[in-house]
Amino acid sequence: MVMKYITRFFCFSGFILALAACGNLEKEITLDLPPYESKLVVECYLEAGQPYTALLTKSAAYFDPFTFESAEEFLQILENDAEVVIRHKGEEIKLQNDLNINPTTAKIFNYYSTELVPADYENDFELEITTKDGRHVTATTRLLPKVPIDSVVVEFDAKNDTLARTLVYFQDDPNTTDYYRRMIHVGSVLNDPEFYFQTGDDFVDDGTVVFGSAFDYAVGDTVINTIFHIDHDYYLFLESIEGAVDANGNPFAQPGVILSNLEGDENALGIFTGFSFDRVVTIIQK
Incomplete structure (x- = not known):
């Protein structure tokens, strides 16, 4: 047994020494990359009772300098x-081109309509975009009903009773395949989320879903738990974005593909998608 661990040690050490010996084997090369063709990037989210909005941008090449440090960039x-139209039950809603921001969510959009998205969970919404140079994009989605949060339980750490976690309980419909996105904000939803993930419901056995958190919150903290009900398309989109981010800069990873x-x-x-959410604000108290 001792010899096995000694062998592993020397094999690993030899690998490290081999890597160190290659430290000077560096050579600069110049690659002639083909010109990058910018693509249209669309984000259009539908929420019942909110105005129709969309953000249309253009993608940039990987090595293009872009820092978001100035409004000009x-x-x-x-x-x-572009001409942006959303159709629903025979009605055509044309979105105006005007840069604006939602003061409640701090989300930026450059197309909008003052008409509100109806709470219709049975019929399709269709998006059609025609850019000024004639490019054409379409998509179809539906709204999803809100999945209400049953309760949020605060639980203090048995080893360190100054820190607590939150447990979010809600019910999953066993007769449908559903997808959820869970977010935790501290202080305000305008802050970056402390934690988020998306998941399907294939792990649910008895219909009750419980999402926990780390023991990160002190007495007096305002913890905001949000459960989004999302569709499969949006779930795949979010998963592919996270995969692309993880692969970025990793020479051993496959290039990320956005779904x-x-x-x-x-x-x-x-993405063109409809969603709903339920949100509970909890002030941590003993």
Whole structure:
């Protein structure tokens, strides 16, 4: 047994020494990359009772300098002067091209309508985009009903009773395949989320879902738990984005591919989806 561990040690050490010996084997090379063709990027989210909005931008090449440090850089990637139409039950809603921000969510959009999205969970919404240079994009989605949170339980750590976690309980319909996104904010939903993930419901046995957290919260903290009910397209989109981020800069990883429900001759990136959410604000108390 001792010899086995000694052998493993020397094999590992030899591997490290081999890597160190290659430290000077460096050579700069110049690659002639083909010119990058910018793609249309679409984000259009439907929420019952909220105005129709969409953000249309243009993708950039991997090595293009882009820092988001100035408004000018952001304005350069906006896709303006497109015709954006959403159809629902025979009605056509045309979105105006105007840069704006939602003060409640801090989300930026450059197309909008003052009409509100109806709470219709039975009929399709259809998106059609025609850019100023003739590119054409379509997509179809539906709204999903809210899945209410039953309760949020605060539980203090048995080893360190100054820190607590939250447990979120809600019910999953066993007769349907559902997808959820869970987010935790501290202080305000305008802050970056402390924690988030998305999942299907294939792990649920008895219909009750419990999402926990780490023991990260002190007495007086405001913890905001949100459960989004999302569709399969949005779930795949989010998973593919996270996969692409993880692969970025990793020479041993496969290049990330963004999964999208957009169709048309543009090969656009992005998502057109409807969702709903329930949210509970909890102030940590003993």
